[in-house]
Amino acid sequence: MSNGFSFQPGASVLWRGKRCTIVEAVTASSVLLDIGDGQDKEVVPVSKLRSLKDAESAQADRSLDALAPEDLAEAKRRFAIIKPLVRCERRSEEDVQRAAERHGVPRATLYRWIKRYEGRRRMTDLAPSRRGRKMPKRLSPEVEAIIASVIDEKYLSTQKANGEEVILEVHRRCRAANLSKPCAETVRARLRAIDPKEKVLRREGKKAAHDKFGAVKGNFPGADAPLAVVQIDHTLLDIMVLDEEMRLPIGRPWLTLAIDVFSRMVVGYHLSLDNPGAFAVGLCLCHGMLDKAAELERLGIKGEWPVWGKPRMIHSDNGKDFRSYLIQDTLDEHDIRYEFRPPKTPHYGGHIERLAGTLARKVHALPGATFSTPKQRGEYKSEAKAQMTLRDLRPWLLNLIVGVYHNKVHSGIGCPPLARWNDGIMGTDRFRGIGLPEPIPNPRRLRLDFLPFIERTVQPEGIVWGKIWYRDPLLSQWVRADEGRRRRKFKVRRDPTDISKLYFLDPRLNDYVEIPYRDIGRPSISLWDYRAVEAWLKRQGKAAENEQAIFDAYEDMHRITAEAARQTKRVRREQAKNRELGKHRAELTLDPPRPPPESPAKPKATRRRDGHLALVVDNQTSEPPKPRPVSNDFDFDDAEIKRGVEEW
Structure with a gap:
C-alpha cells in the first residue's frame, strides 16, 4: 500500500517548491512531471523530488518502540x-x-x-488499542524467566510436552519459588507466539523442519521482479589497506553486500574495518533501501544506481548477526520477509556468492592484494606493496559496481544487470514492469530502527547507559515517572559509531529526540572506544568506576597509543577505524547537517587525483607481480556452484 509518497502516474510531489503531478515514468530513475498548467512538462530525476507529506506522515507513524x-x-x-x-x-x-x-x-x-x-x-x-490511562499489567522478571525456561526445556524439546503440561509445570515452579502464578491464558499466549518453524525444528528435528519450511534448492519462488528477493552476506576483501595519516598497513576490510536476485543489481553495501555484525547488516539494508544519487555525486562517481525502496524478502545464511532480534523485528515492522538458507549449503546463496567472487577477483589486481591463499600470493609482499587507504578503496569499489559490473553482460541472465533492472521497472514484451518503487518516507526513522536499544528509567541526574550519563531539560517531565508500582522505563537507542548522544523515545511526541552527554565537554567517542578503554583499565589492574575514570583513561590511552602508532599495526588499525567511524557519522547522520562556522578560505595543499585509475596503477614498481588471470565473465560456472562455491 502507499506510504504517502509514490512515483506512480497521477501522484503529487514537490519539485522546486511547487506541487506537480507525475505523468509517467520515463526511465528507472526519472519521471515526466506536469508542472501544473497541463501544458508545461519536464523530465526530472526522482532523487530530486520530495513528498508533500513527509513531516505529517513521519509524525503520524506509529512507533514499534512505543508499544508496551x-x-x-x-x-x-x-x-x-x-x-x-x-x-x-x-x-x-x-x-x-x-x-x-x-x-x-x-x-x-x-x-x-x-x-x-x-x-x-x-x-x-x-497491536491492541488502549483506551483511557489504565496501565498495562506485567509479569515479574522471575515469573517470565520461569515461563521461558519451562518452554525451552519441556515444550521446545523432543519431549513434546503439550500446553496443559507446560502450564502445570510453570505453576509448580512458581509455588516452589513463592511467586504468584500466571494465569493459564498468559502461558498459552507465550506458546502461540513461538515461531512455527522453530517449534517444528526443536520438537521434530531438522528434516521435518526442512520438509515443511525449507526452500527448493536453486529456486526462489517469487523472484520474478526487482526487489522480490535480496540476498545479503559478508566477505573479507583480499587487500591490505593503509592508514590515512601515516600510510602504514592496518589490515583487510570487511564488505557487506546485498544483491537483487532478479536483476543481479547490487542493492546496497557497507565497507568497514570492523568485524561484521547486526550493525553492519542494518547499515547495508538502510543503504540499499535509500536513494544513492547524493553519495555518487559526493564521491564523484559517474553513472546511475537507480535502486531504492523496500525489498519483498531478505535471504541470508544462518549467522547470528542476521538472526538478531533487532534485525528480525525491524524487518517485520517494515513488512519485509526474511528467510535463512540451511547450514552448509552455500549453493542456496549462489547469487551473492558469485558477486563476492567477482569482486574478490577484481581486488586481486590492486596493489597490496593478499590473494585467496598463500600459494596464490607466492613471494608477493602485500604490506610492502599496499598503496590504498579505505577512503581510496570506497570510490574504486563503487566505480567497479556502478560503472563496470552493472553494465557488463551477466552470464546468469544474458544481459547487463542495469538493463535487466530497467526492464523489470519499465516492463518489456516478456513481462510487465512493476513501476518505480516507492521511496522510504522517513529515512531518519529507518536508520533509527536498526540501532541498538535498551530500556532505562529517568533519574534527576538524567539517563545512564553503561557508566555514561546523558541529560537534557526535556527529560525533567519524566523524572521518576511511575508505572503502577514500579518506575517507568523508557526506550533509548544509541549509535555505536557515536555514543555522545542518546535517542530518547518521548511518549508524548511518539518520536525520538536527541539527548547529549550530561557533561557536554566530553569528547565524542564510539562504542568500540568505550570497550577498548574498559579493557585497557583492566590490563592496568584498575576498574572503570565511573564516567570520569572512563574519559581520563581514554585521554591517557590515546596519548600512549599516539607515541606507539608507528610501531604497532593493531594501534594503527584502531585509529583508522575511529576515523572511519567519524566519516560514517557524516555520511549516515541521523540528524540534519549543521552549517560550518564561517572562516577565511585557506588554499589546499593536497594534490587532487583525476580519476580512479590513479589509485590502481603502480608505475614505480621495478618488478611488477604476475597478476592472477582474470575472467571477463562476472559469474561462476556451473561446476563451481555445484561444489558449493567453497573457494569463495
Missing part, C-alpha cells in the same frame, strides 16, 4: 497467525477458516486483523 511489551508480543502473535494469509498470492475463505480453527480465533476477528494490517502493511497496526 505485552502489546508488542500480541502484535507479533497476531502477525504470525495472519502472515501466511497476507503473503500468499490468492487467499480463499477456506484458507481463513482453516487458520481460524487451527489457532482458535473467530473468523471475523481474522478478517478484521487482515483488513487492519493491509491498510499500511505495518505490524504495529495489529
Whole structure:
C-alpha cells in the first residue's frame, strides 16, 4: 500500500517548491512531471523530488518502540497467525477458516486483523488499542524467566510436552519459588507466539523442519521482479589497506553486500574495518533501501544506481548477526520477509556468492592484494606493496559496481544487470514492469530502527547507559515517572559509531529526540572506544568506576597509543577505524547537517587525483607481480556452484 509518497502516474510531489503531478515514468530513475498548467512538462530525476507529506506522515507513524511489551508480543502473535494469509498470492475463505480453527480465533476477528494490517502493511497496526490511562499489567522478571525456561526445556524439546503440561509445570515452579502464578491464558499466549518453524525444528528435528519450511534448492519462488528477493552476506576483501595519516598497513576490510536476485543489481553495501555484525547488516539494508544519487555525486562517481525502496524478502545464511532480534523485528515492522538458507549449503546463496567472487577477483589486481591463499600470493609482499587507504578503496569499489559490473553482460541472465533492472521497472514484451518503487518516507526513522536499544528509567541526574550519563531539560517531565508500582522505563537507542548522544523515545511526541552527554565537554567517542578503554583499565589492574575514570583513561590511552602508532599495526588499525567511524557519522547522520562556522578560505595543499585509475596503477614498481588471470565473465560456472562455491 502507499506510504504517502509514490512515483506512480497521477501522484503529487514537490519539485522546486511547487506541487506537480507525475505523468509517467520515463526511465528507472526519472519521471515526466506536469508542472501544473497541463501544458508545461519536464523530465526530472526522482532523487530530486520530495513528498508533500513527509513531516505529517513521519509524525503520524506509529512507533514499534512505543508499544508496551505485552502489546508488542500480541502484535507479533497476531502477525504470525495472519502472515501466511497476507503473503500468499490468492487467499480463499477456506484458507481463513482453516487458520481460524487451527489457532482458535473467530473468523471475523481474522478478517478484521487482515483488513487492519493491509491498510499500511505495518505490524504495529495489529497491536491492541488502549483506551483511557489504565496501565498495562506485567509479569515479574522471575515469573517470565520461569515461563521461558519451562518452554525451552519441556515444550521446545523432543519431549513434546503439550500446553496443559507446560502450564502445570510453570505453576509448580512458581509455588516452589513463592511467586504468584500466571494465569493459564498468559502461558498459552507465550506458546502461540513461538515461531512455527522453530517449534517444528526443536520438537521434530531438522528434516521435518526442512520438509515443511525449507526452500527448493536453486529456486526462489517469487523472484520474478526487482526487489522480490535480496540476498545479503559478508566477505573479507583480499587487500591490505593503509592508514590515512601515516600510510602504514592496518589490515583487510570487511564488505557487506546485498544483491537483487532478479536483476543481479547490487542493492546496497557497507565497507568497514570492523568485524561484521547486526550493525553492519542494518547499515547495508538502510543503504540499499535509500536513494544513492547524493553519495555518487559526493564521491564523484559517474553513472546511475537507480535502486531504492523496500525489498519483498531478505535471504541470508544462518549467522547470528542476521538472526538478531533487532534485525528480525525491524524487518517485520517494515513488512519485509526474511528467510535463512540451511547450514552448509552455500549453493542456496549462489547469487551473492558469485558477486563476492567477482569482486574478490577484481581486488586481486590492486596493489597490496593478499590473494585467496598463500600459494596464490607466492613471494608477493602485500604490506610492502599496499598503496590504498579505505577512503581510496570506497570510490574504486563503487566505480567497479556502478560503472563496470552493472553494465557488463551477466552470464546468469544474458544481459547487463542495469538493463535487466530497467526492464523489470519499465516492463518489456516478456513481462510487465512493476513501476518505480516507492521511496522510504522517513529515512531518519529507518536508520533509527536498526540501532541498538535498551530500556532505562529517568533519574534527576538524567539517563545512564553503561557508566555514561546523558541529560537534557526535556527529560525533567519524566523524572521518576511511575508505572503502577514500579518506575517507568523508557526506550533509548544509541549509535555505536557515536555514543555522545542518546535517542530518547518521548511518549508524548511518539518520536525520538536527541539527548547529549550530561557533561557536554566530553569528547565524542564510539562504542568500540568505550570497550577498548574498559579493557585497557583492566590490563592496568584498575576498574572503570565511573564516567570520569572512563574519559581520563581514554585521554591517557590515546596519548600512549599516539607515541606507539608507528610501531604497532593493531594501534594503527584502531585509529583508522575511529576515523572511519567519524566519516560514517557524516555520511549516515541521523540528524540534519549543521552549517560550518564561517572562516577565511585557506588554499589546499593536497594534490587532487583525476580519476580512479590513479589509485590502481603502480608505475614505480621495478618488478611488477604476475597478476592472477582474470575472467571477463562476472559469474561462476556451473561446476563451481555445484561444489558449493567453497573457494569463495
